[in-house]
Amino acid sequence: MSNGKLRIVHCFRAPVGGVFRHVRDLAAAQAAAGHSVGIVCDSSTGGDFEEKLFAAMGDCLALGVHRIAMQRHVGPSDIASAWRSFQIIRKLRPDVLHGHGAKGGVFARLFGSLLRVPRSRVARLYSPHGGSLHHDEASLAGKFYFTLERAMCRLTDTLLFVSEYERQTYIRKIGKPRVPNTLIYNGIQPGEFEPVPARPGAADLLYIGTMRDLKGPDIFIDAVAMAQTQLGRNVTAVMVGDGADLPRYKARVAQHGLTDRVRFLPSMPARDAFALAHLVVVPSRAEAMPYIVLETLAAGKPMIATAVGGIPEIFGINSPALVRPDPASLAEKIAAALPDLDAYSRMMPQPVEVKSHFGTDVMAAAIERAYFGALQRN
The missing domain is CATH 3.40.50.2000 (Glycogen Phosphorylase B;)
Structure with missing residues (x-):
């Protein structure tokens, strides 16, 4: 961090739908505020429409877009994709790692924790965006993901929820967060x-x-x-x-x-x-x-x-x-x-x-406060 300006990396799996929209708007607002921003996400999801969106973002992402293969469900290939993602993120030297969705959340918090071994100030934030919270807690998949979420909470500095419903679902299925958490609604452009x-x-x-x-x-x-x-x-x-x-x-x-x-x-x-x-x-x-x-x-x-x-x-x-x-x-x-x-x-x-x-200015300002709050607690 230099002169109050952050190096921010957003990590998520699929560059489609609402999560991708959220990251695009947030990254643009953060770049406009003088922060250096980068993205790490899946290379196998999306088509021509998404490629055009990435191209439109190019000028504002000082830390670049880095795409590697990330499968949707947990499997053996996660080992290779996790290692490649970590190598990329380590070179980007982030002050803030912000994970979005289930897989992005695991990668961001795990890698942020690993980076704390040689460095002390890497803030690890997680926005579920529904993600694993959609699973039924009685199903085998639900039990697996919710157990993983409870373990990952120990590696989290701040949880960001996009609705009160999401926060209450997290409490019901995973448990009351043991780390700071805040509600910040999605925002859209003027x-x-x-x-x-x-x-x-x-x-x-x-x-x-x-x-x-x-x-x-x-x-x-x-x-x-x-x-x-x-x-x-x-x-x-x-x-x-x-x-x-x-x-x-x-x-x-x-x-x-x-x-x-x-x-x-x-x-x-x-x-x-x-x-x-x-x-x-x-x-x-x-x-x-x-x-x-x-x-x-x-x-x-x-x-x-x-x-x-x-x-x-x-x-x-x-x-x-x-x-x-x-x-x-x-x-x-x-x-x-x-x-x-x-x-x-x-x-x-x-x-x-x-x-x-629900404006982007309201959303981006609140998330920036959450970043600095997490860094101050480190």
């Missing part, structure tokens, strides 16, 4: 608070996210079919995103006879996708603090979201925009909202309210 109207010929509904069951694409597809029956008309939809399960969701659309009404498109910037439809739907089965909800509200788009994870902390627990994560509940809400979207839109939290709680 430019994202410009409205995005639907373009001519836009679809009724938009799903945007990773194509995996946790995010509920199957719930969305089933709900579209049910809502058509309730409305007595065709319902059109666009589904934006990539993932290994994409063929299965396309088959599900065909089974419902919706092929001519549900269009699939690859990953794209959220604000580009917002123009493709009138009503955004987030049908997730589990979340921590999803960026897509914040982005949608900032853009002035009406939306329906499942009342899971930290989502009710954005809307308020009694918001009419919230539904259970099942097709019947979602279809009923779609059928109620589509006939009068102007009236439904007035029920949404206003962008100015969202900005005051």
Whole structure:
């Protein structure tokens, strides 16, 4: 650390989705504040869209982007990827190692501890972002990961939670943290608070996210079919995103006879996708603090979201925009909202309210305070 400026390395596995968005925004804000920032993440995840995002970040990352193969689940290959990651991080000489997600959290805290042998001031911070907390505590996988989390807590200087739901889930499944912890909501950029109207010929509904069951694409597809029956008309939809399960969701659309009404498109910037439809739907089965909800509200788009994870902390627990994560509940809400979207839109939290709680400036300032607090305790 020199003149109050830090060398910060963010370690996480998959450069996709909300975790990647969080790291990009945080790294940009930290670089703008004069800190030197680098990234260590998986090389096998992501596609052309993510490569463009990395390229756009190049100028602000003084410590660079370092990508190596990291598999999703624990396995023998972790030994090689851990060793390679440690060699990279050691050369970067970080003051702060910030791990995101389960694997990033293990690597950051383990390597930060190893670096303390020759050096004394390496702050080790961990943001779960859901991660291992999504596992059922009664399952073998859950028992393994939660035992690992309890062990890793001893190597942690500060825990950062993105929602109160996430913090309470950590307490319930892992135990009360024995280290300092704080709640810091995700934040979005000032430019994202410009409205995005639907373009001519836009679809009724938009799903945007990773194509995996946790995010509920199957719930969305089933709900579209049910809502058509309730409305007595065709319902059109666009589904934006990539993932290994994409063929299965396309088959599900065909089974419902919706092929001519549900269009699939690859990953794209959220604000580009917002123009493709009138009503955004987030049908997730589990979340921590999803960026897509914040982005949608900032853009002035009406939306329906499942009342899971930290989502009710954005809307308020009694918001009419919230539904259970099942097709019947979602279809009923779609059928109620589509006939009068102007009236439904007035029920949404206003962008100015969202900005005051969920701006990148608020998020980055709070995380910087957590970094310096962890370093002062070392």
